[in-house]
Amino acid sequence: MxxxxxxxxxxxxxxxxxxxxxxxxxxxxxxxxxxxxxxxxxxxxxxxxxxxxxxxxxxxxxxxxxxxxxxxxxxxxxxxxxxxxxxxxxxxxxxxxxxxxxxxxxxxxxxxxxxxxxxxxxxxxxxxxxxxxxxxxxxYGSKDEDERADWLAAHPDDPLALHAKAQREKDLGKKPAAAPAAQGAAALAAASIKGTSTPNGTKHVVGVSIAAAARGAAAAKPEMDEESGLGWGTIAAVLLTIAAMFILAWFFRSEPLSPVLRTEAPAVGNAVTMAAACPAGQVPRSIMNEVLTPGPIIDDTND
The missing domain is CATH 3.40.50.10140 (Toll/interleukin-1 receptor homology (TIR) domain)
Structure with missing residues (x-):
């Protein structure tokens, strides 16, 4: 700092x-x-x-x-x-x-x-x-309010005048604008999912909600004081980005395997699935073709 x-x-x-x-x-x-x-x-x-x-x-x-x-x-x-x-x-x-x-x-x-x-x-x-x-x-003393006001008006860029202006806005209930970095992060999080489509062609409505939440968080959260080094707007943007990542992960989640794919999966990694897919007393065709393929009979009893 x-x-x-x-x-x-x-x-x-x-x-x-x-x-x-x-x-x-x-x-x-x-x-x-x-x-x-x-x-x-x-x-x-x-x-x-x-x-x-x-x-x-x-x-x-x-x-x-x-x-x-x-x-x-x-x-x-x-x-x-x-x-x-x-x-x-x-x-x-x-x-x-x-x-x-x-x-x-x-x-x-x-x-x-x-x-x-x-x-x-x-x-x-x-x-x-x-x-x-x-x-x-x-x-100036505490009673010299008019003189103080004139001095602040004559030095609008002085830190004293800027502080007085910020204090007046706070007293009037006007919230400070969010940091540009926080606004950019929130907009990026909203844009990353706003245009996503579902498999049936419909638009995802979650993107609109996230964009609205980003705008609301950026407008509602004032920045922290300069000693902390971190603003509420930045924290809100990070949380919104994390929420967007979870939503995307849910939307693009893996689908369960179909019965056909399950039976064609490798035997070692899908042993339980194969046992459920094959009726009792039968052998999977993949094993018959690759492991139990008939061959010539060798008589080794005379050795």
């Missing part, structure tokens, strides 16, 4: 990092943050998540400069120009090459106090992400 911001902090600074992550997510940044981190090993999974993130925010402190994990993560961010943003939780100065790069101080930040450095850090992240006027949005 791709993230907007990869948040880096020392384990000892976890509480403040949680606050920063919460503020970023309120602005609709997708944030990677391991709040259950217990070791200092920067493994392959961490490296993959760091490289899959558009930006990296490093929280420097006296604990962070001693952390192997923080140093390794920050090095990944430094190796990707135009992605690294730094803040300082205290007056600690990190080592090179981070010493000379700009850092925004958020000393004293709490849930009720937002230092100027945090606004500057948000401005830096917004510039890298191509977003504007986030500082203005952060200045």
């Amino acid at each position: 791709a993230y907007d911001v990869f948040l880096v902090s020392a384990i000892e600074d976890r509480d403040l990092a949680k606050l920063v992550a919460r503020r970023l997510r309120a602005l609709k940044f997708k944030v990677w943050f391991d709040q259950k981190q217990e070791n200092e090993t920067f493994d392959a999974k961490d490296a993959r998540n760091a490289t899959n993130s558009d930006m990296m925010l490093v929280l420097w402190s006296e604990h962070a400069v001693k952390s192997d994990w923080v140093r390794a993560a920050a090095s990944v961010g430094h190796s990707r120009p135009g992605t690294l943003v730094q803040v300082g939780l205290d007056k600690t100065i990190p080592y090179e090459p981070f010493r000379t790069q700009k850092r925004h101080s958020i000393v004293g930040m709490t849930s009720r106090k937002t230092p100027e450095g945090f606004y500057k850090a948000i401005d830096a992240l917004a510039e890298l992400a191509g977003r504007t006027d986030l500082r203005e949005w952060m200045g």
Whole structure:
């Protein structure tokens, strides 16, 4: 999964990092943050998540400069120009090459106090992400409904505006459209059996039912949230495809052998069938022709 911001902090600074992550997510940044981190090993999974993130925010402190994990993560961010943003939780100065790069101080930040450095850090992240006027949005209170509405109208493509639009549609009962992949899979499952004909020439009506069910499932099932990675539409399409396979298997099922075919079947594989097909006291003609064919009589009693 791709993230907007990869948040880096020392384990000892976890509480403040949680606050920063919460503020970023309120602005609709997708944030990677391991709040259950217990070791200092920067493994392959961490490296993959760091490289899959558009930006990296490093929280420097006296604990962070001693952390192997923080140093390794920050090095990944430094190796990707135009992605690294730094803040300082205290007056600690990190080592090179981070010493000379700009850092925004958020000393004293709490849930009720937002230092100027945090606004500057948000401005830096917004510039890298191509977003504007986030500082203005952060200045609105819960009672500034008109100002918020005007801001959203002026920034229709911002994640905040897109989220607000989705929320309004949800409140109105409008269901989101199914994923294109789910619609395609459902249509393929319906088309695969819609035109099937029975031996007497009549059309199979099951295909129509499956097509209707596919359309209904695609329209009725909303997608799951982005964290799950799997949508209800996709699950519905898979289930419909499996149902179509069972229907096809039933339609093209094997027919029972006729009595003639049963008697002509191999003796070893159809011994029970042959015993039922031949009356008692008689020998099947196939055995008479292939096994009991008369031949010359040989007298071996004089040997």
